[in-house]
Amino acid sequence: MLNVGSHCAIGGLNIDFLINIVLLGFLVCTALAIVFTKNLLASAMLTGIYSLLTAGFFVVMDAVDVAFTEASVGAGIATILMLSTLKLTGFDEDPARHNVKAGLLAVCGVGVLLLYGIVDMPVFGSPTAPVHMHVAPHYIYQSMAEIGMPNIVTSVLASYRGYDTFGETVVVFTAGIGVLALLGASNHVPQSRVAPMSQHIILRVVSKVLIPPIFLFALYVQFHGDYGPGGGFQAGVIFAAAIILYSMIFGLDTARSVISQPLIRLLSAFGVMLYGCVGIVSLLNGHNFLDYSALAHDPLHGQHYGILLVELGVGITVASVMILIFFNFASRVDMVQEEQ
Amino acid sequence: MFVAAIVGLLVSMLFALVRAFLGPTIYDTILSVNVFGTKTVLLIAVFGFLMGRPDFLDIALVYALINFVGVVAVARLAQSLLRDKVAMLIACVCDSQWDC
Numbered sequence: 001m002l003n004v005g006s007h008c009a010i011g012g013l014n015i016d017f018l019i020n021i022v023l024l025g026f027l028v029c030t031a032l033a034i035v036f037t038k039n040l041l042a043s044a045m046l047t048g049i050y051s052l053l054t055a056g057f058f059v060v061m062d063a064v065d066v067a068f069t070e071a072s073v074g075a076g077i078a079t080i081l082m083l084s085t086l087k088l089t090g091f092d093e094d095p096a097r098h099n100v101k102a103g104l105l106a107v108c109g110v111g112v113l114l115l116y117g118i119v120d121m122p123v124f125g126s127p128t129a130p131v132h133m134h135v136a137p138h139y140i141y142q143s144m145a146e147i148g149m150p151n152i153v154t155s156v157l158a159s160y161r162g163y164d165t166f167g168e169t170v171v172v173f174t175a176g177i178g179v180l181a182l183l184g185a186s187n188h189v190p191q192s193r194v195a196p197m198s199q200h201i202i203l204r205v206v207s208k209v210l211i212p213p214i215f216l217f218a219l220y221v222q223f224h225g226d227y228g229p230g231g232g233f234q235a236g237v238i239f240a241a242a243i244i245l246y247s248m249i250f251g252l253d254t255a256r257s258v259i260s261q262p263l264i265r266l267l268s269a270f271g272v273m274l275y276g277c278v279g280i281v282s283l284l285n286g287h288n289f290l291d292y293s294a295l296a297h298d299p300l301h302g303q304h305y306g307i308l309l310v311e312l313g314v315g316i317t318v319a320s321v322m323i324l325i326f327f328n329f330a331s332r333v334d335m336v337q338e339e340q
Numbered sequence: 341m342f343v344a345a346i347v348g349l350l351v352s353m354l355f356a357l358v359r360a361f362l363g364p365t366i367y368d369t370i371l372s373v374n375v376f377g378t379k380t381v382l383l384i385a386v387f388g389f390l391m392g393r394p395d396f397l398d399i400a401l402v403y404a405l406i407n408f409v410g411v412v413a414v415a416r417l418a419q420s421l422l423r424d425k426v427a428m429l430i431a432c433v434c435d436s437q438w439d440c
Contacts, residue, residue: 015343015346015390018347019346019350019387022350026353026354026357029357029361030357033360033361039366041366041369041417042363042366042369045360045366045369045370045373045414046360046369046373048373048377048410049357049360049373049376052376052377052380052403053380055380055384055399055403056380056383056384059384059387059388059396059399060387064393064395064396064399067384067399068398068399068402071399071402071403071406072402072406075377075403075406075407075410076406076407076409076410079410079413079414080409080410080413083413083414083417086417087417087420203412203415206408207412210405210408214405217401217402217405221398221402228395228398229395229398229399230398234402238402238405238406241405241406241409244409245408245409245412248409248412248413248416249412
């Protein structure tokens with residue numbers, strides 16, 4: 001997106017630049033700390049910091065939609081899944097069985113090659129960089145007339161690059177199938193136990209109050225993605241986060257009785273199908289696959305309908321796959337604990 | 341004004357980061373990650389106002405929500421860790437009393 005903000009400077013030093021340098025310094029320190037930490041739980045927590053820093057960095061670079069995704073996926077869901085995994089595997093790092101020095105040598109070699117590659121790259125933020133000369137001006141100047149969306153990122157993601165996003169959605173769906181195939185403990189019926197956090201009244205009350213606004217916010221992110229930062233991916237993850245919160249506080253069994261697992265499985269496929277069907281409808285109307293201009297008499301309206309439906313498909317798939325993955329991880333954790 | 345706030349936030353982020361790295365126990369790390377998350381929320385919000393882009397507040401909101409969910413997950417894990425530890429301690433005490 002275009003940077004429309006005013007630049008403030010202190011003593012000739014651009015505040016953007018200052019924040020970038022500080023955040024990058026933090027990032028390097030965090031990466032080193034992750035490498036040197038032996039306790040895996042501490043490592044997982046530090047990756048949370050890493051993700052927070054990255055998202056701050058994206059915000060400073062004005063990549064708001066990416067920051068949004070990083071916030072919801074990297075800092076939220078990824079940490080939760082890592083913690084569930086650690087509960088299964090234990091918290092201590094195994095002693096290295098491979099040759100550490102050879103690995104270090106390989107990493108250093110690749111690092112030197114990468115540094116060598118940087119020499120040829122254009123200066124950071126240079127307006128004459130090839131990436132800004134190719135299709136970017138077309139997107140920036142023409143997308144309002146062609147697509148009619150104030151948020152250029154959504155236009156590019158859902159319309160100009162509709163194929164890529166379709167591919168990403170299929171990847172998310174495939175990941176869900178992979179987790180189901182590996183951990184598929186869905187037929188396991190746990191005996192009714194007391195919810196793990198039943199004695200935490202504050203958490204229960206706060207969650208009860210928070211969950212409806214989280215759902216509302218997810219819907220806002222889903223349908224406001226055309227006008228501001230957001231879209232299907234982010235909304236799906238936020239939606240799933242609310243359900244994950246519910247199942248963490250009130251127990252997996254309660255959550256499962258609210259959300260039927262077969263329905264979620266069906267929905268995860270339905271989202272991908274919705275996306276593909278939009279493409280096929282435009283194909284049947286005599287246009288290219290995923291050319292939404294075919295969906296209505298007015299091409300701009302067609303684009304709006306198409307993007308709305310496609311984002312909805314992405315959101316449904318992402319939310320249901322996230323819920324599926326979490327349910328399977330959590331039920332596996334419960335199974336292991338019961339065996340013990 | 342906003343610049344001063346940002347500098348202050350960056351400094352406090354540094355303190356949280358130091359505690360996360362040095363933290364003698366795992367609970368220090370957990371707490372400092374939580375503090376760091378809050379600081380990031382504030383940083384993004386203040387930066388949005390500095391750049392005249394109040395829509396950054398959406399991202400700050402997501403952070404606040406996600407942070408809460410993450411903290412609940414960590415708290416649950418810590419609770420179960422603590423329970424294991426207590427169980428182990430009780431087992432040890434019982435062993436030393438009766439298993440001789």
